[in-house]
Amino acid sequence: MSDTPLLRVRGLTHLYGRAVACRDVGFDLWPGEVLGIVGESGAGKTTLLKCLSAQLVPTHGTVEYDTRDRGLVDIFAALSEPERRMLLRTDWGIVHQNPRDGLRMAVSAGGNVGERLMAVGARHYGNIRREVLDWFDRVELNRDRIDDRPDGFSGGMQQRVQIARNLISRPRLLFLDEPTGGLDVSVQARLLDLLRRLVAETGVAAVVVTHDLGVVRLLAHRLMVMRGGEVVEHGLTDQVLDDPQHPYSQLLVSSILQV
Amino acid sequence: MSDDTLTLPPREDASTAAAAGAAGRLSGYNFAYLDEQTKRMIRRALLKAIAIPGYQVPFGSREMPLPYGWGTGGIQVTASVIGPDDVLKVIDQGADDTTNAVSIRKFFARTAGVATTERTTEATLIQTRHRIPETPLKEGQILVYQVPIPEPLRWLEPRETETRRMHALAEYGVMQVKLYEDIARYGRIATAYNYPVRVNGRYIMAPSPIPKFDNPKMHRNPAIQLFGAGRERRIYAVPPYTAVESLDFEDHPFAVERWDQACALCGATDSFLDEIVTDDAGGRMFLCSDTDHCAERRRSRGADAQEGTT
């Protein structure tokens, strides 16, 4: 096991004016680990995710990432904006809840998936296309749709394009915000299964924000329960779900209907 | 310095240096129409543009006596750099005799009193809409392009804030995506004009709607190339001998247009040809778009022909 965590978070706090969105969040994330963050709406999960993924500068606290060339660096203090944006395009991936936020609707699905390659200098059309098609297979998209625009795709298919678009650059860390939100239950199940398989195959680490405990049960190794901006419990997913200690965790778990 | 007219009818607005002196200028207007403060502002923008090849410099575009979309940017740039000893040529799609070219040339003849010409070789300052002259330019010449949309990334990103950031951070993956989309849809890069280029290895620039045929002419050109977009309020420039490379893919390299016909008038096989419909029965002919180039070729062929027969 390596001694350096992939992501080290300490004292992460974000305020909107005087309203506390998240307070004093800290954890280490190791390569290949999936961390789930659950809680009700307004618990601060999305704000936390935005701070972690450099989309928002937190009011207090640090987020350190183990870069390929410089080791653990503070992503806000030690990286310039171009470096952060480069990180977001290569080593990191973000899968948005709404595919429209993560895709270019005016560009074909193939163009969307291949963009990251072209952004870092890929200049051979044939090779790019081959790699894109390979990823279409891996996310179980029909190859015939490569030149179609994503606005004609179903929600589940749009999410698959988003996933391929991010994974093609072999990121080491993936941020997912409600990846199955708004999808039909059967579509959710297939997408989760795909994510599970890809995470295992690629060894990517991930932070998944969701209000759906079924998603974390399936995807996450570790779980953080948030309420009112605070982390009330964290530990192994199966432990937190099967033996919740905090009153709020117990409430959350007992609220799921067992079908 | 009179122009020859071997087989062509005389041009109506041909003028000589002597005829257009201070006496020919409109009274009540500053030299070249713009006030000196405006010229100073535009010159500062031009200097900045020259210092950062391909970078779009915002400038305070003025109201000009012609509407947006008719070359106000080009006119403002020309007005800022033109001097009384300059010889001005104005072309529109390669021709000196279209309405726009005629109007703009008259405008400067009247407000600056400068000499004008149709011959590329004689001009010191050339304002152009959508073509680069076929005749190679020389050091000391200035080419002013009229630009409708200066932002090459606008097709994908409507936000100015975002495109500025993309240029600042050289995030140009999307430009390559555009070319990818062309190949995916048409089997080849279908962009035929306003073909994106990389200037000095750094900024991606919209060269204005010149045909891609003309792109290679921009590369390491001895002349100064200035670009003015009046409606969008941007100026950019390519200093002499600067690298200008058209974007492409390794397996789909940049290539210019080719015709399987020669110019019907002068026989040129290496110039950009316009297709002219001649009758209702589908008859057509191809002519050089650059009228001066064509006329020059015919002149020299005519001279050769005369010499040849003697």
Next chain:
Amino acid sequence: MRETTDVPKPDAAAPLIEVRGLSKTFCLHVQGGTRIPVFDGIDLAVHPGECLALVGESGTGKSTLMRSIYANYRPGGGRILVRHRGRIVDMASAEPREILEVRRHSMGYVSQFLRVVPRVAAEHIVAEPLRMTGVGETEALERARAMLARLRIPERLWRLAPATFSGGEQQRVNIARGFVVGFPILLLDEPTAALDAANRRVVIELIAEAKARGSAIVGIFHDREVRDAVADRLFELNPGKEAAAA
């Protein structure tokens, strides 16, 4: 994050599992703060090649104890020392990633219920633990299929997701998953609950083979026949009182 307490160094004849002073009380905040004590002061050890059967009436905490060893439940106090790749890990206080490591390589758990993963074929469910130890896809599938065959699951079911299998078939997929890797430590919670005689015999064989390999096994066997066939020692849990080893 909890600090790992000082743990002793391992030696060859030492137990693979050692529980010291383990206690567990459930506190149900959702039900007005009701406290349910399960056990207190549990000490036990399981050596290589040994099978320890947990016995006691229902509600005495057999499953709870097993889940605590697996770190699925969090004990209130005490230590759970397991041997993992030449060192000792305290499952009660280790970091999540250490626990995951132990579960991946050293400790298997066969529960009563197969948590159904949507759409994944039985053979892949069984192959997964092998994949997680680094075995290649082809070999993992081969070994998974061999195990399914051994447990007499018809081949036509291998490529199907177990959601529609019978209780006994699901149970056998669970067992296959638990035994395919050859873990040094195995926790078996009612492994033969839904099985017929023929299949029970296969499970007994698998347990015997694991013991012969040097694995330590902790099991809950409702079936006396199976228990008598595999258990070397019994550990009895009594309600509310300190448990005693038999």
